Amino acid sequence: MTKLLEVRDLKMYYSTMRGDVKAVDDVSFAIEKGESLGLAGESGCGKTSVALALMKLYPSNAKILSGEVLLDGVDILKMSDEEIRREVRWRRISMVPQAAMTALNPVFTIKDQIVEAILTHEDVSEKEAGERAVELLRRVGIDPSRASNYPHEFSGGMKQRAMMAMALSCNPDLVIADEPTTALDVIVQAQVLKEIKKLQKELGLSMILISHDLSVVAETCDKTIIMYAGNIAEDSTTLEIFRHPLHPYSIGLIGAFPKLTGERKRLESIKGNPPNLLNPPPGCRFHPRCPYAKDVCKVVPPPLQETHIGHRVACHMVNRHPEYR
Ligand code: SF4
Numbered sequence: 001m002t003k004l005l006e007v008r009d010l011k012m013y014y015s016t017m018r019g020d021v022k023a024v025d026d027v028s029f030a031i032e033k034g035e036s037l038g039l040a041g042e043s044g045c046g047k048t049s050v051a052l053a054l055m056k057l058y059p060s061n062a063k064i065l066s067g068e069v070l071l072d073g074v075d076i077l078k079m080s081d082e083e084i085r086r087e088v089r090w091r092r093i094s095m096v097p098q099a100a101m102t103a104l105n106p107v108f109t110i111k112d113q114i115v116e117a118i119l120t121h122e123d124v125s126e127k128e129a130g131e132r133a134v135e136l137l138r139r140v141g142i143d144p145s146r147a148s149n150y151p152h153e154f155s156g157g158m159k160q161r162a163m164m165a166m167a168l169s170c171n172p173d174l175v176i177a178d179e180p181t182t183a184l185d186v187i188v189q190a191q192v193l194k195e196i197k198k199l200q201k202e203l204g205l206s207m208i209l210i211s212h213d214l215s216v217v218a219e220t221c222d223k224t225i226i227m228y229a230g231n232i233a234e235d236s237t238t239l240e241i242f243r244h245p246l247h248p249y250s251i252g253l254i255g256a257f258p259k260l261t262g263e264r265k266r267l268e269s270i271k272g273n274p275p276n277l278l279n280p281p282p283g284c285r286f287h288p289r290c291p292y293a294k295d296v297c298k299v300v301p302p303p304l305q306e307t308h309i310g311h312r313v314a315c316h317m318v319n320r321h322p323e324y325r
Contacts, residue, residue, distance in 0.1 A: 284302050
């Protein structure tokens with residue numbers, strides 16, 4: 001596979017009246033062409049901030065202190081806003097935002113909104129844009145006869161699919177879907193996830209799926225990154241993360257989900273709360289909640305190191321986990 005996007009040592013803080021919120025700290029990862037990557041972790045762990053940095057869409061109080069975001073080798077953080085708008089957003093990277101269900105404009109039909117997105121970014125005729133909009137809706141499972149409906153005539157699942165069609169309207173290489181199914185009931189959620197996965201494979205798209213719900217990531221993604229308090233705790237293939245989690249936080253997260261097969265066990269939650277990123281704990285940011293923390297964990301931040309090919313873990317005690325589990 002060929003690398004599409006590489007994030008290197010990204011550090012992004014938000015300036016506030018009370019100090020800097022250390023939202024993303026030394027985050028590095030890559031995504032290949034045609035690959036799906038899940039960014040998982042509790043709310044406020046920095047997942048959405050990473051996504052916003054990939055499109056340079058962060059709010060005005062955000063500051064990038066260091067790092068690179070290389071799209072086919074070109075650092076988009078060095079591009080001007082105009083270059084990003086012209087060359088990257090929608091055309092190369094598009095996003096289905098967290099509030100996708102309310103992002104549609106209530107006074108325009110679904111088709112018109114997709115046409116508008118195409119015409120804004122591409123030099124094509126209105127007729128061609130209209131045909132493409134209908135084809136995109138068909139692709140995401142919406143009957144073309146519904147293209148002229150208004151958003152209020154669509155169910156939650158259909159609105160989510162329409163947003164996906166809009167994100168695909170300029171044939172991007174990478175789609176970032178931020179909590180795409182959070183507001184949907186479980187049955188519709190399963191249908192939408194199946195649709196997203198099918199589209200991603202059919203179109204050979206790269207996709208970053210952000211979710212606090214591990215089952216959504218497990219269902220959809222080839223690889224998974226578990227984030228905690230602005231850092232990557234662990235990353236690997238999704239299968240490896242779920243079968244052999246090595247970071248105590250990942251072990252806790254996965255242990256908090258019920259299993260359908262095997263021995264019945266009491267579900268364990270992770271004690272405590274995520275830290276305030278205005279003043280995160282020194283050393284390993286997870287140490288106040290970690291049952292295996294040692295003195296070194298309170299002082300020295302653990303480096304993200306490869307334990308075996310394609311599996312990275314940020315934990316001083318990683319070699320002792322078999323005896324902990
Ligand atoms: Fe726990 Fe220490 Fe590992 Fe952090 S480095 S996860 S505190 S054992």
